[in-house]
Amino acid sequence: xxDEPLYSLVASKMEQLIAxxxxxxxxxxxxxxxxxxxxxxxxxxxxxxLGELEERGLIxxxxxxxxxxxxxxxxxxxxxxxxxxxxxxxxGMEMATRVVTVEVIEASRQLAADLACLPGDxxxxxxxxxxxxxxxxxxxxxxxxxxxxxGLELVDFEHRSLYEVLKQDYGRTxxxxxxxLEPVILTPRECELLEVPQHTTALLTRRLTTDANGVxxxxxxxxxxxxxxxxxxxxxxxxxxxxxxxxxxxGTPRRHSPRSPLLTTRRF
Numbered sequence: 223x224x225d226e227p228l229y230s231l232v233a234s235k236m237e238q239l240i241a242x243x244x245x246x247x248x249x250x251x252x253x254x255x256x257x258x259x260x261x262x263x264x265x266x267x268x269x270x271x272l273g274e275l276e277e278r279g280l281i282x283x284x285x286x287x288x289x290x291x292x293x294x295x296x297x298x299x300x301x302x303x304x305x306x307x308x309x310x311x312x313x314g315m316e317m318a319t320r321v322v323t324v325e326v327i328e329a330s331r332q333l334a335a336d337l338a339c340l341p342g343d344x345x346x347x348x349x350x351x352x353x354x355x356x357x358x359x360x361x362x363x364x365x366x367x368x369x370x371x372x373g374l375e376l377v378d379f380e381h382r383s384l385y386e387v388l389k390q391d392y393g394r395t396x397x398x399x400x401x402x403l404e405p406v407i408l409t410p411r412e413c414e415l416l417e418v419p420q421h422t423t424a425l426l427t428r429r430l431t432t433d434a435n436g437v438x439x440x441x442x443x444x445x446x447x448x449x450x451x452x453x454x455x456x457x458x459x460x461x462x463x464x465x466x467x468x469x470x471x472x473g474t475p476r477r478h479s480p481r482s483p484l485l486t487t488r489r490f
Contacts (some may be wrong), residue, residue: 229270232261233293236271240280240291251281251289315354319380322415323349326368326375336430337367338438345369346375348384353417358416361445370394370439388439397434403427405448416447423448 239245251257258268272289275281283289329348334341345365352360364384366374370392377387388394406426413420427444 227270228263229267230274232263232271233274234266235261237277237280245291247291249291250287251291253288318353319357320351320353321349321379322351323347324375324377324379329365333365333441336438336441337365339367339369348374348379349427350379359447361412362414362442363444364440364442366440367438384440394433394439396431396439399429399431401427401429407447408445412445416445418447418449 236245245251250351252260254265254268258265258460259270260314261268263271272281272283276283279292281289282292326344327345329337329339329341329343329345331341333345334343337345339345346368348364348366350362351358352362371388371394374387374392377391385396388396404426405423408416408418408422408424410420413422414423416422416424425446427442427446427450429440429442429444431439431442433439
């Protein structure tokens with residue numbers, strides 16, 4: 223097994239200094255020359271270590287101002303299956319759920335169109351706060367057709383996950399999720415629930431899930447505090463093809479409007 227790269231060892235030591243608050247949140251790190259001396263490495267190695275910490279959201283580097291310790295952000299992958307609980311625990315946070323609202327409501331025209339039902343049909347509305355170390359981080363809401371899940375409004379969602387309940391109690395497994403991601407300004411009520419100042423920005427994920435037969439299971443909206451979370455993704459570039467060449471090879475140019483939300487599809 224190959225030895226761990228030197229820059230990675232240095233990054234781990236720096237992370238320990240941040241975790242133990244030797245370097246506190248918002249603190250400016252010492253100059254690079256001093257850090258090179260402290261860790262006994264070259265400037266190139268140090269910059270690799272700093273790059274790794276920046277990629278993990280532990281520091282930010284500002285041209286002409288220096289490098290600063292940031293508030294830890296929960297990182298969520300933009301493709302594949304992800305769990306908010308797993309993401310928080312990966313950052314050393316203890317996650318808890320606080321149920322805000324569980325009630326049966328009537329479907330509006332828009333909800334009926336999304337959930338393939340009729341306006342006025344009964345829906346179960348579930349609203350939960352996800353807390354990391356006691357701090358509100360995520361506001362998670364879901365709408366489901368009551369006829370498909372009778373008694374769902376009686377479930378204790380502080381201790382059970384929604385998808386777990388759907389699978390174990392109703393025999394319905396989510397197979398695919400179609401999502402849109404976009405930045406939004408929180409409403410006054412959302413700011414109050416998330417305990418952030420008015421007009422705070424957040425990352426909104428709108429998720430429409432279906433089962434293996436293509437039946438719509440749920441419509442969910444997940445609001446993640448913009449100051450405490452970020453999405454990450456990995457792009458694989460084919461050897462010998464730049465972006466323009468790849469577009470030509472695929473035959474269809476694809477453009478993403480900066481005004482449009484980012485659309486992804488997840489298969490579970």
